[in-house]
Amino acid sequence: xFAAFVHAAPDPQAVLADSDAVRNPAKPFGVTVTLIEYRSxxxxxxxxxxxxxxxxxxxxxxxxxxxxxxxxxxxxxxMLKNGNDLWFYDPSSQASIRLSPQQxxxxxxxxxxxxxxxxxxxxxxxxxxxxxxxxxxRVMRRAYKLGLAAxxxxxxxxxxxxxxxxxxSRPIKARFFAESGHLLKTAYYRKxxxxxxxxxxxxxxxxxxxxxxxxxxxxxxxxxxxxVPDAWLQRDxxxxxxxx
Amino acid sequence: xxxTTMALALALALGYGLSAQAASDKPAAPPxxxxxxxxxxxxxxxxxxxxxxxxxxxxxxVGRGRLRGTDPSFGIYRGSIDFRFDxxxxxxxxxxxxxxxxxxxxxxxxxxxNVNTVREAYxxxxxxxxxxxxxxxxxxxxxxAMGFNPTDWFKANALRAIxxxxxxxxxxxxxxxxxxxxxxxxxxxSLTATISPRLARSADSATFALNVGATNPSNRYLVAGSYKxxxxxxxxxxxxxxxxxxxxxxxxxxxxLGDAVVAFGEFTAGRGTTLVAQALALPExxxxxxxxxVGLTYTTGFNLSLTAEAEYNSAAPSxxxxxxxxxxxxxxxxxxxxxxxxLPTRSQWFLYANWKDLMVRRFDVSAFLRQDMQTSSxxxxxxxxxxxxxxxxxxxxxxxxxxxxxxxxAVPQQQTVQVVLRVYL
Numbered sequence: 247x248f249a250a251f252v253h254a255a256p257d258p259q260a261v262l263a264d265s266d267a268v269r270n271p272a273k274p275f276g277v278t279v280t281l282i283e284y285r286s287x288x289x290x291x292x293x294x295x296x297x298x299x300x301x302x303x304x305x306x307x308x309x310x311x312x313x314x315x316x317x318x319x320x321x322x323x324x325m326l327k328n329g330n331d332l333w334f335y336d337p338s339s340q341a342s343i344r345l346s347p348q349q350x351x352x353x354x355x356x357x358x359x360x361x362x363x364x365x366x367x368x369x370x371x372x373x374x375x376x377x378x379x380x381x382x383x384r385v386m387r388r389a390y391k392l393g394l395a396a397x398x399x400x401x402x403x404x405x406x407x408x409x410x411x412x413x414x415s416r417p418i419k420a421r422f423f424a425e426s427g428h429l430l431k432t433a434y435y436r437k438x439x440x441x442x443x444x445x446x447x448x449x450x451x452x453x454x455x456x457x458x459x460x461x462x463x464x465x466x467x468x469x470x471x472x473x474v475p476d477a478w479l480q481r482d483x484x485x486x487x488x489x490x
Numbered sequence: 491x492x493x494t495t496m497a498l499a500l501a502l503a504l505g506y507g508l509s510a511q512a513a514s515d516k517p518a519a520p521p522x523x524x525x526x527x528x529x530x531x532x533x534x535x536x537x538x539x540x541x542x543x544x545x546x547x548x549x550x551x552v553g554r555g556r557l558r559g560t561d562p563s564f565g566i567y568r569g570s571i572d573f574r575f576d577x578x579x580x581x582x583x584x585x586x587x588x589x590x591x592x593x594x595x596x597x598x599x600x601x602x603x604n605v606n607t608v609r610e611a612y613x614x615x616x617x618x619x620x621x622x623x624x625x626x627x628x629x630x631x632x633x634x635a636m637g638f639n640p641t642d643w644f645k646a647n648a649l650r651a652i653x654x655x656x657x658x659x660x661x662x663x664x665x666x667x668x669x670x671x672x673x674x675x676x677x678x679x680s681l682t683a684t685i686s687p688r689l690a691r692s693a694d695s696a697t698f699a700l701n702v703g704a705t706n707p708s709n710r711y712l713v714a715g716s717y718k719x720x721x722x723x724x725x726x727x728x729x730x731x732x733x734x735x736x737x738x739x740x741x742x743x744x745x746x747l748g749d750a751v752v753a754f755g756e757f758t759a760g761r762g763t764t765l766v767a768q769a770l771a772l773p774e775x776x777x778x779x780x781x782x783x784v785g786l787t788y789t790t791g792f793n794l795s796l797t798a799e800a801e802y803n804s805a806a807p808s809x810x811x812x813x814x815x816x817x818x819x820x821x822x823x824x825x826x827x828x829x830x831x832x833l834p835t836r837s838q839w840f841l842y843a844n845w846k847d848l849m850v851r852r853f854d855v856s857a858f859l860r861q862d863m864q865t866s867s868x869x870x871x872x873x874x875x876x877x878x879x880x881x882x883x884x885x886x887x888x889x890x891x892x893x894x895x896x897x898x899x900a901v902p903q904q905q906t907v908q909v910v911l912r913v914y915l
Contacts, residue, residue, distance in 0.1 A: 268894075269782030282533050283851075289533075290851045310566075315541040318880050318914045322541055322576065328748060331721035337576060339661040340631040348750040348789040350846075369757060384526060396876060400749075451530040457703075463530045476617045482680035482716055486614075486622055486673070488576065488584055 248440040249456055256437045258371035261390050262408070263364075264415035270308065270362045271442045274300035276472040276489075278315070280465040287459065293317065298345045298489070300474040301363045302328070308362040309479045330400045335484035342481050347402060352485070365408070369394035377432050379409050382436025384450060388412045403430065417447065422455075429455030543577030546915045551653070552887075557597050558899070562596030568653060568675040574609075587689025588629075590663060592651045597904040604697045605651040610666045620675045620829045627705070629666035631685060632728060633716060633783075634754040637840030637860065638833055640781035641665040641756050642741035643647040643712065643730045644686070645831040647704040649695065652828075653908075655854065655871050655888060657842075660831070668704045684712040688733070708734040722746050736761040736776055737883055747786075757786035765806045765834070769826035770819065781833070785840070797842040803833035809864035813895055820900045833866035835896050852877045860898075867892020867899055884910040 276298045294315040299308045309328040312318040324335040325345075332345040354435040374391040381387045387409075394406035404425040409418040417435040424430050431454055435447035448467065454460035477483060553566040574588040582684060584908050588609040594602035598878050604685045612626025629648075633639030648664035673682040690703035708888065710732030718724040722745045731737035738760030747753050765773035785799030807815070807823065812835055827834035839861040853876045860869040868891055875884040886908050890901040 285851065288527055294539075313541070316539065318542075318545065319877060319882065329721055330749065331724075336662075338574065339658055340629050340671075341658065341661055343795060344634075344744040344746070344752050346748075346752050346787070346789050348791065349792055382907050384524070384532075385526065426838055429629070434523070434527060436527075440599060450531065451526055453523060453526040457528065461526040461529055463533045465533075476677035477620050477675040480675070480678065481562060481682065482673075482682070482715075482726075485674055486616070486675075488578065490849055 256390060257371060257392070258373040259366060260391050261373070261410050262369070262371040263366040263442075265355040265408070265410045265417045266366050268363045268414075268416050268444065270364060271298075271375060271446075271471075272301075273470070274472050276468070276470050277466050280467070282463045282465070284461040284463075285459060292319070296468075296489075297395055298361075298474050298478075299470055300407070300476075300479065303330075306367045307364055310362065311474070311478060313489075324487055325459075326479065326481065326484060328479060329430065333481050333484060335464065337485070339468070340485060342484050346398075365394060365406070368396060368398050369406060370397050371408075374407070376412060379418060382410075382434035387418055387465060389418050414445075416445070421473070431455050441466075442471065452486070460487040497686075499651060499664070506622070507536075512556070523656070538762055543578045544573065544575040546571075546573050548572075548914050548915065549715055549910060549912045551908050551910040555596075555906035556904045557598060557902050558904050562904065563790075564596060566598065566906065567595040567602070569593045570653065576794070582616045582913045584616070585612075586614065586626075586628075587611050590651075592653055594651070594653070598906075603651070606698045606850070607650045607663065607664075607665055608700055609664065612666075612669075622673045622675075624669065624671040624673075627666040627668045627700075627755075628659075628671060629664065630671075630712070631661055631668065632726070632740070633744065634636055634726075634744045634756045635783035635785060635799055635801075635869070636787075636836070636856065637799050638781075638799050638803075639756065639831075640758040640803075641726075641728050641730075641742055642762075643710075643735075643738070643740075645871075647707070647829055648780065648830070650701065651830070656873070657857075665701060665705050666880060668702055678718040681715045682713070684714075686710040700792055702723040705809065708732050710735055716871075731760075738762075750789050752787045753785070754787070757782045762805060765803070765827060765830075765832060766811070766815070766819075768830070769801060779803075781805070793847055794843065794845040797840075799842070800838040801833055801838045803836060805835050806835050808836045812865055817895075817900070820897075835862055837863040839863060863896045863897035865892065865898075868897035869898050869901070880914045882910075882912040884912075 251365040281293045299310040314323040329424040345354040372393040389409040392408045402450045403422040405423040434451040437449040438445045450464040452462040527744045549570040551568040560855035572590045596602035633642040642668045653836045660668040671684040693704040707839045714728045716726040721850045728740035740758040744754035761776040763774045781801045785798040789795045857872040889905040890898040892899045
């Protein structure tokens, strides 16, 4: 009888997987991402990317083709991301160059920040507690606080703290840590709107861990289901990628 | 734990109000986060524009140089128009046109000239997502290395005007080869077959010449296949040859070492003549030749990428052989190596650095050093480039150094400095 009143602890890995499903459409899709970067409250950079993503049937992790749309000097350059397998292609020189994860093309945002990632595939989640926290709209939300530990050495962040809305599995915010333990960045997931069948965040605000005046806003728009054949997701297709 | 959480929730509720509205009065996020979120609230909601199918920029350069000799100083003045179009003109049919006009006025060596380079002009038909055909002038570029690409066979005689020695720019500002090409793709593999027919025998230096004699001097073929064994192991195997070119086999590979290092290498082997024989048009029997480039690129946490590459060409003269050549022949060999984009001597080191956002956002510094290991001479290039949204300003400095008789002493220029302004239209 008493047990009926005890709040059953949720399975943290399932909570994480559910929050992944909020961010990530289950079928291949396309989205436009606009990055606006601020230093000391002044806009310093803006980039627009068109992204095509598809989950790998074997690993469950997303593979993405990223086309630079703006600024003009970078327009139509491409990046292929499949985990840590990263290729950069410049149509002017026809050169496909392998990048290391450390090579950042987009200022503060790591290459992995802008594309879809299934955290539940790369991290082991632990429930650290249940607490009220302010979301990106400054609204208090009851949230599960998860501690994520990397299960693969190939991930961008060694450890993550993530707050997931207890009511609907929406990711609220996350704090990303380096192996040394220092805070790399904080991300707020906000401006939820109906996109591709459910409410999804259409904006992520990233705050640098060392310099909080360094802020990047990622805006997601133009969501659409897209056919992304497996043959597109390899280096030798990059010169051919020209969606109509 | 539960109690603590409840107490914290109660404190938060008391402190910041229970309702969402109240929360916005006294929010419960760290002050830095609130500042950031307020900033994001004010970010413009500008609509995203699709990328234009064309790119057009004009570029102007002014510089001074110094030649080796008694009357060394010279000026460089350049104006360039650069255009590229790439779009679908019908379902499954893509058209690419890329052209650059350089008008150079210089009293140095080489003297100024007006040169138009039709870099690419081709149609690409995607019969399916997995099968694509190209017809026209295509800049076919293979190779995993940065400073010297043995498997990039169509680079030979592809340069019409050298306005920037950066290897990435040299790969861009060159004439493609007129080809018929087919590519078949699978989920993990690709196979490309290319035929480059003979269209003319000799190069044409007229300003607006298509210059197919330089890019299509004989019937040639290239077959390139790759298979992705894993994310880190995706090698490419190539076979190249033609009427005037004995078959060559090539291999490309790059892989990741940790999260900050990329290792790469490329290698070719086949029969051919020496560089000296090619430069002097000497009759010489073909012999086995090998070319290779291997290296590492390391990227720091502050966006500085450093590349070290070892380069080898068995067809080029060793140091002893180079020193036996008369000065005029050395210049011929160097000019031939430059035209073929081949190594002028047996071995070199190539070091490249690129630092993005150095000190200030949008300011990049790049530099390379070509250290000739046979004659102890070097070519050095340094560039600082600042980018606005629609313009770039660059300062470039190039130096060729070495004692008399060395490879880079044979370059007529001792050094050049130029300022380059590019404006996107």
